[in-house]
Amino acid sequence: MAGVGFELKKLFKARTATGKLKAYSASLVITTGPFILLAGMMLTIQGLFAKAQVPQSESLLFIGTTVYAFVFSQILSSGFVTAQTRYLADCLSEKRYGDITASLFGINALLLGLGALAAFLFYLPSPLPWVDKVLGYLFFSEMLLIWSQGVYLTAVRQFKGLVLGYLAGAVAGGLVTGVLLTGGELPAARCGVAGVDVGMGMIVLTFYLALYDYFGPPRQGRVFWFLSILDQHWKVFLEAMAYSLGLFLPNLMIWQGSWGTVVGGTYRFAPVYDIITCYAFLSILPLRTMFVVSAETEFYDRYAIYFDAIIHKGNYRDIEDGRQTLLFTMWFELRKLMGFQFLFTLLALAGGTYVLTLANVDFEAANLYDILLMAAYFTGVTEVISILFLYFDAQEQALRLMGLYFLGTLVLGLGGIALFGESSYGFTFFLSSGLALFYGLHSLDHFADRLNYYIFCGQPMFYRPRVSFMTHLRDKLYGVKESQKGGSL
Secondary structure (H helix, E strand, O other), rough: OOOHHHHHHHHHOOOOHHHHHHHHHHHHHHHHHHHHHHHHHHHHHHHHHHOOOOOOHHHHHHHHHHHHHHHHHHHHHHHHEEEEEEHHHHHHHOHHHHOOOOOHHHHHHHHHHHHHHHHHHHHOOOOOOOOHHHHHHHHHHHHHHHHHHHHHHHOOOEEEEEEEHHHHHHHHHHHHHHHHHOOOOOOHHHHHHHHHHHHHHHHHHHHHHHHHHHHOOOOOOOOOOOHHHHHHHHHHHHHHHHHHHHHHHHHHHHHOOOOOOEEEOEEEOHHHHHHHHHHHHHHHOOHHHHHHHHHHHHHHHHHHHHHHHHHHOOOHHHHHHHHHHHHHHHHHHHHHHHHHHHHHHHHEEEEEEOOOHHHOOOHHHOHHHHHHHHHHHHHHHHHHHHHHHHOOHHHHHHHHHHHHHHHHHHHHHHHHHHHHHHHOOOOOHHHHHHHHHHHHHHHHHHHHHHHHHHHOOOOOOOOOOOOOHHHHHHHHHOOOOOHHHHOOO
């Protein structure tokens, strides 16, 4: 978050309403831009479908294609992208900007390769026409690129350009869909996915140009030099994967039940539940936006003071004062975030059911929205706690938290379906996310009380990077010999 942090501090120093608005807008773009963009494009295209009186089968095929691309691209990329943040942080601190661009190409190549294999296996038995398969695969690949680019965009301060890129892509996607629908020669679903492909493609290209312009060309062609980070920070990789799987597991399980439907002989999903879940998680966008602002303008300053006292040989009083101030700020900001988001959750609770009934969601299904709102609230706060752990490099604690989140969702979800069937939908997710939040708060409190111990005594006496398959693969790619490894890492 180095880049966005500097920008937010600058904007808040102005102490004007305009400056604060710009700061929150920048945070919103970085944290939730792709999600908002996709939701907006989906609603626009659905509106075009309604105006053109598109058959429901075509509309469902479009939804299935986009939902699958969104969900599985996030699951596939989450671990790699989160681990990549550590490599990016090292490059920024050491001013190795050429390696930043190179690593972006490398992580993109890795994700596209894995994505191509996954898409091939998925579409191989599908009866869909090859054109629809290609269009679906393109959207899936673009989402993989956008998730990975998002990490790097936090270091680019060209927020106005990024916003314009988002808007240009969204407008282009709607226009292409509208033009193709007007022609009336192509199936509606194909028109919609093609429009989304064009819009997201423009955004991917815009982001590539912004990153290339800011960081410069790749250095020495070392596009896969980052691979060793997957060995060194495998706990971060697993933590992110556990979170993504836990987040989408309820949907995946409900897809297999009576609410599930198969579209085009390919996509199995539950349109009603998926729509309700989407609206529920839209409610925590304020939490994500506020957390970035809070972390980079309040928490990080105290964080830096504490560790500066440790690194630069501050005395005991300096370290203890820094610790107390840091923990006070952390708990104060966390309580403020929880209260602020709870207010938005209550507002969504008050008006959400009414909005869903207007969107032709039946009243019984809309009742799920209330409990999913709370599940989204618990999930959002749990995610914040895991990030706080990672600020202190407490990877094991973060992994335990998200491991519990994943296992709770899996066990309670399967048990609820087996014992209570449809009656358990939403409720087991509420229970598992609430359990994870309770454990997360308890674990963070325990960690905070023993912060000095974990910082001074919880680290190895002599640091030795973990060397495994990915490091050996990197060394083979670049001809690194055993005698050279000490200075290379």
